[in-house]
Amino acid sequence: MPEGHVLEFSGVTKRFGAVTAVSGLSARVEPGVVTGFLGPNGAGKTTSLRILLGLVGATSGTATIGGVPYAALERPLQSVGAVLEASSFHPGRTAANHLKVYAQAAGLPVRRVEETLGLVGLADVGGRKVGGFSLGMRQRLGLAYALLGDPGVLVLDEPANGLDPEGIKWMRGFLRELAHEGRTVFISSHLLAEVQQTVDSVLIIAQGRLVYQGALEDLADASEYATVVDAPDRAALTRALADAGIPFDVLRSGLTVRGADAAAIGAVAASAGVALSALQRKGPALEEVFLDLVSGARVHATMADAAPEAVAVAAAPAVAEPEPELPPVAEPEAGVPPVAEPESAASAEPAPVSTAIAVIPAAPAPAGPDPDDLDPAGAEEAAPPPVYQVAATGVIDIIPAAGNPATDAFADDRPLDADADVEALGEIDDELEAAPNDRPWETYVKTDADREADAFFAAFDPHAEAGDDPRPDDEGGAQR
Numbered sequence: 001m002p003e004g005h006v007l008e009f010s011g012v013t014k015r016f017g018a019v020t021a022v023s024g025l026s027a028r029v030e031p032g033v034v035t036g037f038l039g040p041n042g043a044g045k046t047t048s049l050r051i052l053l054g055l056v057g058a059t060s061g062t063a064t065i066g067g068v069p070y071a072a073l074e075r076p077l078q079s080v081g082a083v084l085e086a087s088s089f090h091p092g093r094t095a096a097n098h099l100k101v102y103a104q105a106a107g108l109p110v111r112r113v114e115e116t117l118g119l120v121g122l123a124d125v126g127g128r129k130v131g132g133f134s135l136g137m138r139q140r141l142g143l144a145y146a147l148l149g150d151p152g153v154l155v156l157d158e159p160a161n162g163l164d165p166e167g168i169k170w171m172r173g174f175l176r177e178l179a180h181e182g183r184t185v186f187i188s189s190h191l192l193a194e195v196q197q198t199v200d201s202v203l204i205i206a207q208g209r210l211v212y213q214g215a216l217e218d219l220a221d222a223s224e225y226a227t228v229v230d231a232p233d234r235a236a237l238t239r240a241l242a243d244a245g246i247p248f249d250v251l252r253s254g255l256t257v258r259g260a261d262a263a264a265i266g267a268v269a270a271s272a273g274v275a276l277s278a279l280q281r282k283g284p285a286l287e288e289v290f291l292d293l294v295s296g297a298r299v300h301a302t303m304a305d306a307a308p309e310a311v312a313v314a315a316a317p318a319v320a321e322p323e324p325e326l327p328p329v330a331e332p333e334a335g336v337p338p339v340a341e342p343e344s345a346a347s348a349e350p351a352p353v354s355t356a357i358a359v360i361p362a363a364p365a366p367a368g369p370d371p372d373d374l375d376p377a378g379a380e381e382a383a384p385p386p387v388y389q390v391a392a393t394g395v396i397d398i399i400p401a402a403g404n405p406a407t408d409a410f411a412d413d414r415p416l417d418a419d420a421d422v423e424a425l426g427e428i429d430d431e432l433e434a435a436p437n438d439r440p441w442e443t444y445v446k447t448d449a450d451r452e453a454d455a456f457f458a459a460f461d462p463h464a465e466a467g468d469d470p471r472p473d474d475e476g477g478a479q480r
């Protein structure tokens with residue numbers, strides 16, 4: 001079973017020119033539980049995750065996975081599965097083809113493609129082009145991608161976005177199961193309600209600052225809660241509580257008890273033989289507490305040290321100044337999409353990690369994937385190490401490298417002749433094409449994110465029209 005790792009942010013600050021996206025973030029994310037990373041839009045969640053994943057450098061502080069920065073991980077895809085943007089899949093490629101390319105690039109066995117598609121409930125549509133997928137299906141595909149390397153750590157940005165209630169329920173159970181296996185599961189959301197039943201623990205940030213870290217049930221102070229209890233024989237109930245030394249107030253609607261929870265009160269009543277007519281916990285809804293924390297109207301007792309600053313920040317929101325235009329980090333290769341990560345260069349702070357990341361094992365020979373795990377064909381190829389590029393949309397893309405069969409396949413979108421598995425999935429695609437009543441994706445209305453993704457991919461794929469009609473595989477042809 002893959003081992004979870006502690007994720008640790010230590011004093012992480014990230015400034016984009018005048019905007020401080022993350023400010024002194026220190027937090028730990030433990031394995032074996034699902035941890036939510038909550039905050040309103042613009043709070044700094046994605047930036048923190050990007051720093052954790054080595055996609056952008058921190059202005060100061062460190063973020064580590066199992067004690068090391070992402071860039072130092074020997075097998076990144078087998079250690080950490082991450083999805084930052086579910087919509088950024090090439091619309092003209094099949095789900096299986098996407099996964100196949102990533103699997104080959106990471107030296108993972110091809111069987112993982114079908115396995116992960118099955119795990120996320122996409123087994124039947126693996127041969128379909130992603131352009132026809134609903135947002136929920138894309139979320140599932142993102143999860144399949146994250147799971148390819150069977151990693152011990154999962155980092156998912158807004159995984160519930162676009163899922164219908166059934167999908168959210170499925171995702172909830174799935175993520176909890178992964179955590180119970182001992183993995184570290186870290187998911188962001190701007191809605192507490194969306195993840196409330198999924199997460200065990202939360203980090204809440206507002207305007208780049210941590211405003212709470214801990215268990216969900218400790219979000220509100222215990223003192224804010226009261227239990228209203230009543231019984232047909234109220235005199236017997238008051239005697240039982242008094243005998244147990246539990247103080248209470250008598251109201252018209254019953255007795256209000258503070259300082260003892262409902263279970264303890266119920267136990268006292270039961271042992272005194274008092275039948276209850278009401279037993280109810282009353283207090284602020286978690287959503288209310290969450291909103292108070294992120295607006296600065298409330299400071300959690302555990303964050304008392306940071307209180308004055310946190311409140312000041314909440315009261316005076318930062319004004320985002322336009323980021324200065326920067327020269328490109330590297331000359332983009334022909335056909336490779338430009339990387340849009342407007343970083344501030346005008347500082348003496350450590351330079352951010354380049355947006356093009358070569359994921360190279362630290363020690364070449366022993367650091368490769370397990371021989372047992374390897375696709376033998378892939379293992380024999382003396383292919384150059386995969387080079388990833390971070391797209392404007394947040395997805396990690398593979399930069400085509402001459403002679404690298406994996407990246408060449410991605411560039412061409414040709415059927416992967418060498419791979420019988422993917423051809424088999426291609427046949428499924430044909431069957432689906434022939435089933436005119438089974439095409440719900442044709443009614444899918446693209447979101448702005450979809451259109452951005454389409455435009456992004458179109459920049460290096462002249463055949464990938466932003467149109468809604470997915471082309472059959474064999475029309476993909478050579479792209480360049």
Ligand SMILES: Nc1ncnc2c1ncn2[C@@H]1O[C@H](COP(=O)(O)OP(=O)(O)OP(=O)(O)O)[C@@H](O)[C@H]1O
Pocket residue numbers: 016019020021039040041042043044045046047048190320323341342343
């Ligand atoms: N590359 C960038 N250049 C300039 N400013 C940026 C950049 N990335 C993020 N920011 C700014 O940093 C702040 C935090 O953004 P971030 O995307 O991390 O927030 P978030 O909590 O993920 O929000 P959302 O839920 O809307 O994605 C915002 O003010 C944002 O405009």
